[in-house]
Amino acid sequence: MWDYTDKVKEHFLNPRNVGEIENADAVGEVGSLACGDALKLFIKLDENKERIVEAKFQTFGCGSAIASSSALTEMIKGKTLDEALGVTNKEIADFLGGLPEEKMHCSVMGQEALEVAIAKYRGGPVPSHDHGHEHEQEGEIVCKCFGLTDGFLKKVISQNRLHTAEQVTHFTKAGGACGGCIPKIKELIAEVLGEQQKQEPKKPERLTNLRKMQLIQEVLENEVRPLLWADGGDLELIDIAGNAVQIAFRKACAGCASSGYTSRFVEQKLRELVADDITVEEVQG
Amino acid sequence: MREIYLDNNATTKVDEVVFEEMRPYFCELYGNPSSMHYFGGQVQKKVDEARQRVAGLIGAQPEEIIFTACGTESDNAAIRSALEVFPNKRHVITTRVEHPAVLTLCRSLSKHGYRVTELNVDSAGRLDMDELRDAVDDNTAIVSIMYANNETGVIFPIEEVGRIVKEKGALLHTDAVQAVGKIPLNMAESTVDMLSLSGHKLHAPKGIGILYVRKGVPFRPFLVGGHQEKSRRAGTENTASIIALGKACELAGQHMGDENSRVKAMRDRLENELLRLIPAARINGGGADRLPNTVSIAFEFVEGELILLYLSELGICASSGSACTSGSLEPSHVLRAMGVPFTCAHGSIRFSLSRFTTDEEIDTVIRELPAIIRRGREMSPFGRELLAK
Incomplete structure (x- = not known):
């Protein structure tokens, strides 16, 4: 059974704001029966058309989909449209005291429905993730099964700091049906990581060899291995010679087809947090 | 509540009668049935009795019963054994609705040089027998088809499957985990070569299963080591659970x-x-x-x-x-x-x-x-x- 928080349980047992608003100012619909979950969000604005006075939902989905919809409608009431647009899927999940990672796509669905509703109200281009509906698509479709574009996936990867294709599937469903787009998702993760790296300034300090070795060990222990453990994998530091770091993969990472990608990720982390001339090599050890 | x-x-509740039957074999009668002393010997007798009780439920001979750890182990052992016995046959047949214990193994085999046919079912969940007839050939090592489906309860005509399979000299394995104890099975008059059964589906504890292997059917062990189970499944016997399974099978027959x-x-x-x-x-x-x-x-x-x-x-x-x-x-x-x-x-x-x-x-x-x-x-x-x- 899912380890739902009490707040998630409370919200799916007693969901707030279920139903429809007859003269809604904005309506956003995402998902479909075929996808396994769908959300229709209704928004009513005040007389000045500034703040949200009422929000209601209809959701087809599991317990956490109902709870996320309920949370979303509570969170956006009283907000301006711009403020509401600032609500991220992570905040929806946080409002509920967290969601199991496999259920994070439920919170993403809330964020999507809100974006669609507001975009339609404002008459601008409708976000591309309006699966299965006939709206303009922005960007290139990556996941054909669920109709998700590269732009949308990169946004979710970046906001939630996702590192693995499996996490992206948990958050967006992309890659969860036929799996054909998983290599492309991995490329997108690498792109986002690359962009984040550019934005974050590197350490200018000059490192002694000893300090560098310490830092490399710290980063591997604190930043890298916990992420690998989450996927049942692990790595071991074999040697450090100058800027050349040798690692060996363990458990699920050993022999994993995407270990090359993981090496690259480790290298990026070490370059970002220790020194930009580090190279990482996978060895058998 | x-x-x-x-x-x-x-999974099922362990029947209290079954639990009482197994209870002494933890702290009091904890001997190893392989031992040469009376203390292990008395446990050996109870293991033999359990084997007879299990065999009785499915109309088998006691020596055709191999105790395993679970249904999944039995399924893996059966299919891998057939592939070892027939190293030149590189074809396996199963169904699209099989339990993951069989389906995941077969899909993994298909990545290691085996041809795997997954038979379709119709909208009522019935097996396509014509497709089976077309699929089975001289290259087929084993056909593994469940006796009854865990999700829908649909029962497959295993004996009819067996007649088709035998014509081509392949082995027939059936995962009968859901069927045993719910419907009568009789291996004495069956075309089944190997059959998997799981204890926790019939009011015995989790962690015990059996693989039935018909006398005369060639078999290679999945776990090797000691000589337990006539060297067909190494590892010290899970005596308490074996005794429990025996009792559970006896009760299943009565109910x-x-x-x-x-x-x-x-x-x-x-x-x-x-x-x-x-x-x-x-x-x-x-x-x-x-x-x-x-x-x-x-x-x-x-x-x-x-x-x-x-x-x-x-x-x-x-x-x-x-x-x-x-x-x-x-x-x-x-x-x-x-x-x-x-x-x-x-x-x-x-x-x-x-x-x-x-x-x-x-x-x-x-x-x-x-x-x-x-x-x-x-x-x-x-x-x-x-x-x-």
Whole structure:
């Protein structure tokens, strides 16, 4: 059974704001029966058309989909449209005291429905993730099964700091049906990581060899291995010679087809947090 | 809150009589049956008795029974043995609706040079026998087809399968984990070469199973080491659980009539009442021969996990045909293979009864479920017309 928080349980047992608003100012619909979950969000604005006075939902989905919809409608009431647009899927999940990672796509669905509703109200281009509906698509479709574009996936990867294709599937469903787009998702993760790296300034300090070795060990222990453990994998530091770091993969990472990608990720982390001339090599050890 | 346990195809309560039977074999009679002293010898006698009891339930000879750790181990052992016995045969046949214990293994074999045929089923979950006839050839090492499906309870005509398979000299294995104890099986008059059985599906503890291997059928062990189980399955015997399984099989034999009369009547009543009270519902596999204890019922426009969570709040334990985990929001592989329409595949619930199920428990489900389905549909953006009716 899912380890739902009490707040998630409370919200799916007693969901707030279920139903429809007859003269809604904005309506956003995402998902479909075929996808396994769908959300229709209704928004009513005040007389000045500034703040949200009422929000209601209809959701087809599991317990956490109902709870996320309920949370979303509570969170956006009283907000301006711009403020509401600032609500991220992570905040929806946080409002509920967290969601199991496999259920994070439920919170993403809330964020999507809100974006669609507001975009339609404002008459601008409708976000591309309006699966299965006939709206303009922005960007290139990556996941054909669920109709998700590269732009949308990169946004979710970046906001939630996702590192693995499996996490992206948990958050967006992309890659969860036929799996054909998983290599492309991995490329997108690498792109986002690359962009984040550019934005974050590197350490200018000059490192002694000893300090560098310490830092490399710290980063591997604190930043890298916990992420690998989450996927049942692990790595071991074999040697450090100058800027050349040798690692060996363990458990699920050993022999994993995407270990090359993981090496690259480790290298990026070490370059970002220790020194930009580090190279990482996978060895058998 | 007392639980109403209607998930017996997932696992069952250990019968208290079974538990009493196994209890002395932990702290008092803990000897190793392989030992040369009286203390181990007395346990050996009880293990032999258990073997006879298990054999009795399925009409087998005691020496045809190999104790294993679970149904999954038995399935793996059977299929891998056949491939070792026939190193030149590189073809395996199974079905699309098989349990993951078989299906995952077969899909892994297909990446290691084996040709794997997954047979289709029709909309009622029935096997396509013509497809089997066409698929099996001289290169087929083993055909592994479940006796009855865990999700829908649909029973496959294993003896008919066996006649087709034998013509081409392949081995027939059947995962009978869901069938044993619910319907009569008789290996003495069967074409089955190997059969898997799991203790925890018939009121024995988890962690014990058997593989039946017909006398004369070549076999290579999955676990090698000591000489236990006549060197067919190494590892110290799980004596207490083996003794428990023996008792559970004896009791299953005694209760077989009850299972096919009283339990079946409760299942039929549950099914008919839910269909009568809830619009837009259908039975998955309703047109096929089914186990007496299982019903898989699909409700349109409402999601399965939500139904389970609301039932769970009332203490009612069932299971859904779909696992709503991220991308695999797709309905179960069984329902997909049957072509259940996606409007209701996501809303499929399985109730599986046992001899411990009571009429009052069934009454509670019949009383509570219609409101739960209605509530779920009221929240859904689909099927509003359905409610308006």
